[in-house]
Amino acid sequence: MQGHILSRYAGWPVIIGAGLAGLMAALEMDGPCVLLAPSFTGEGTSSTLAQGGMAAAVAPGDSPASHAEDTLKAGAGLCDPAIVQRITEAGPQAVETLLRLGVPLARDENGQLALHLEAAHSHNRIVFAGGDRSGQVILQHILQQAQKKENIHWLQATLEGFHAHNGTLQGLWSSAGFIPTQHCILASGGCGGLYQHTTSPLSNRGVTLALAAQAGATVRDMEFTQFHPTALVTPDQTNRLSLISEAVRGAGAVLRLDDGHRFTNELAPRDVVSRAIAAQLREGRTVFLDGRSLPDGPFSARFPGITQACQKAGLDPNTQLLPVQPAMHYHMGGLKVDQTGRTTLKGLWACGEVACTGLHGANRLASNSLLEALVCGQWAGQDVNAAHQDTSTSLITTAPERPTFTTDWPFRAEMQQHLGILRTRKGLEEFLDRTLPLARQNLCALTASFIGWAALHRPEQRGAHWREDTPAPQPPHHIDMRLTDLPL
Structure with missing residues (x-):
């Protein structure tokens, strides 16, 4: 089915998601851009649910090198050391960014930043706000700053599909219509809602990740799903x-x-x-x-x-x-991206939980997620600015056929049972027998199948992925997949 083109937005960068990563990307935009999300109140985002705060090496005696060492240790051999170094070194500046944006970070009795200690950190290095309402306080202040920027155009809608040709993004379908664009930042969160027991918004079910995969993007390390204790x-x-x-x-x-x-x-x-x-x-x-x-x-x-x-x-x-x-609680896997947030689909960037940057490896260190969302959102926005200035390719002028997918998901209990904390080949095969036949049309089934297929093909115990039936470790390696790698 064809539909109308939102011609007023033609050629503009589109940012999908209004959590921390999406808002930070939008704040970096030099020219007009579209911020597309179902809500602009923080509702439905994991960012607003973050309690602990943001990790950054700002305490006396702490250092980004120590922060990086803790991150690498938690990541169980699968972190990208270069991106770990780059993001942890950006931590102190990220704190300054929050303060510049008016976020009232907690202070101690001496007026210095108050710092929490969290598991597997060697120092107190978690800045926070509002007691245990850090994400909510941070997001509300950044929303207020974004609303002051006239170049950000707010479109309350949902993503319904990407249109790509010859490996290049040409536009996207939203519930409001088709937007011709060759620059899109996906900052739409994770997939915790696929599970029966989750701390994530139930609407976060990996649908947008599946849409990116349908358009040709590569996913990485999908088996690494972190459970909060x-x-x-x-x-x-x-x-x-x-x-x-x-x-x-x-x-x-x-x-x-x-x-x-x-x-x-x-x-x-x-x-x-x-x-x-x-x-x-x-x-x-x-x-x-x-x-x-x-x-x-x-x-x-x-x-x-x-x-x-x-x-x-x-x-x-x-x-x-x-x-x-x-x-x-958190998905370490996601769309494979480089250090600027570029996915393997030209014209599509990703940041935040939907992306796999290499920071978290096989097991995310506590409170590194807000840090990653903030700095990687900024970097993606900056890279899109530079790429957008160099664009000379003409845009499509006729809306392509709108894709039709389903998103019903009756398998939350099965997801919990077979793709939970403890996994076996038998359970993974039983689960995939249910989901693979649905994965071409059902976006939730596609994301779940990516997780299950990767878990089946990692017969070891590493980080958040724990195969009870095959405990022998393998050399550290990533599992990259495209849609064509699944037996659909």
Whole structure:
């Protein structure tokens, strides 16, 4: 089916997504651009849900080199050392950017930036705002700055497809119409909504990643899905689960079994803690987070947002143990990009969780996601500025056929079971038998199949990917895939 062209936007760069990465890209735009998203309030973005804050080496005695070392260690051999160095070195300037944009980062009693400690960091290096509402506070202030820029045109719509020819982007379909463009930045978030237990917005199901793959873009390391160890267990398991930030354990909270005993190092990397909890749950035990005796004051004073979520579930974190379980939290894999954010499809950039930059490797270090979103959004915007100035190719003038895909997803429980923390060949094959026949038309099934296919073809235990049936390590390697690599 053909439709109308949004001719007023023809040739303009289009940024898809209004989370931190998309907004930072938009703020870099020199000329007119389109910011396309279903909402411009922060709703539906993972950025606004971020509790802990942003990692950056700004403390006395800390350094970007130390930050890089911690990142590489957590990434289990699959980080790109060059991009790790570049992003961690950009950390202090990223903090200055937040301050310049008016974000009220927390201060200590001496007026210096207050810094959280989180798991697998060797220093206190997490800047934060609003107690445990860092993402919400950061995003609202940056939204306010973006709304002041007259060159940003806000289009409330959803992405419905890319149109490419000979490996080059020619335009995109949105629910509002077709936009001819050869410059698009995809900053649309991850795929946590594919899972039964997730801390991500349920609308984040990898649909836009699948659309990019349909247009010819390469995906990388799709099997690496990070589970946050401590999501709050509530009677209703169908909605997004409330996250209990890593900063809570950094502040002194401990994990206990139903008999009161501790069973793991709370500040080990996320994959280690998640597996330790999952093993206890599989044995029929209940796992609790104990924040009743934090050394620097009551739980509710330190973490007001989490306290509110606990109270909504009928729990008082100052006096009660909090039942927790791991939940899908972050996708380290995504669209393969270079250091400027360029995907393998000419004219398409990606940043934030939808991209695989090489920063996170096999297991993301806590609070590196906001840092990556901020600086990689800036870099993608700057690169699009330069590329847009050099464009002389004529734009298409007739809207191509609108693609038709489905996005229904009845397999959240199966995704949790077979592509969760612990995986086996048998389970992966059973899952792919369900999803591969649907993957040509169903975008959720396509992204899920990429994850399953990559997990099947990585028979080892590395970072957030844990094959119980094949524990022998392999030499570090990436798994790159295109649509044609799946047996569809």
